[in-house]
Amino acid sequence: MRVAFVGKGGAGKSAIAGTFARLLARRDGPVLAVDSDPMPGLAFSVGVPVTDAPIPDEAVQERAEGEEGPRFRLREGLTAAEAVQRYAAAGPDGVRFLQFGKLRGSSGGLLRSQFAFRQILSSLPEEGWNVVGDLPGGTRQAFFGWGGYARTILVVVEPTAKSLLSARRLARLATVDPPPDAVVAVANKVREPGDVELVARRTGLEVVASVPWDEALADAERQGRAPIDAAPDSASVAAVASLLDRLGKVS
């Protein structure tokens, strides 16, 4: 299974994606959780004890002069699967965690890691690897090449005016190459009976899961712990498990 979560900042993408990755790993073997947001988020929600897990410079080589292809690539002889085994941080339930490098200062320095990140996602064999991605908040970066690995794009939407507007734009922009099999919505922080219908109507997307407003999730965030560890019996974790059931049946 290859999925990517998108949505407006603060919509709850990381908490849902991290929980989804853990549950998927328990049920279906190896999961690579990938964070292409240049700010920390997914690591906490997966329960990986790191905030930076980029691909180190020595694993990447620059294109030789006169050569075709991208400017940087994994060094010769290093396959995507080997790079994951070697450089992705190990998390609970066998989830491996990789991100494309975190912005720290005004200097760049992420370029090599980002090229390698893209290469890993485009060439990691589908057989044997599930991929769960957390794409940056907002609409700018979401579909410009970073979500191409995903067969299903899950737009996380809060029932607020701002989040609904962002989601509608994201749904329109969901033109990745190759195109995904499905673009669907996950209603998050649902408080009232009409919220799911509101999300469906305003985004034009099928709502495949309804995650309730859950104090347990907010507490997990405050503690910096993965929801599945801090509140395994919470309503929100149960809702993410239902989402996994549903996508499992679809695929």
Added chain:
Amino acid sequence: MLGSAEFGDAVVVADLEAGIGTLTRLGDEVVDVVLAVVEPTPKSIEVGTRAVALAREKSLGRLVIVANRVRGAEDVERLVAAFGEVELVAVPDDPAIVDAERRGVAPLDTAPDAPAVQALVGLAESLAPVA
């Protein structure tokens, strides 16, 4: 635009993209104050710490931590421990803000007396004192 336009006496309030992406590209001397909105969660504190370091490195101007969704003294202590000497304004966790967000209306119009709105009124007045 912030760096090139002439705004005269107008007050400009810019809501930058989440994270520090825009901050990395912001030239010095284009803003007077950087307000870093931080929640009392490890994720948010991590991002805030990077934003503060960057704003200092670039000498962007006066720096204020706007501690949002604060539930009590423990939250404030946590943020003070993370940000030390940086000026900090606490905005309480407030259902009036959640309600306004859901309805897509401005909290200042619908709940002017709510504690969170009052905290922001105080912040605005400290930045641009009413003559």
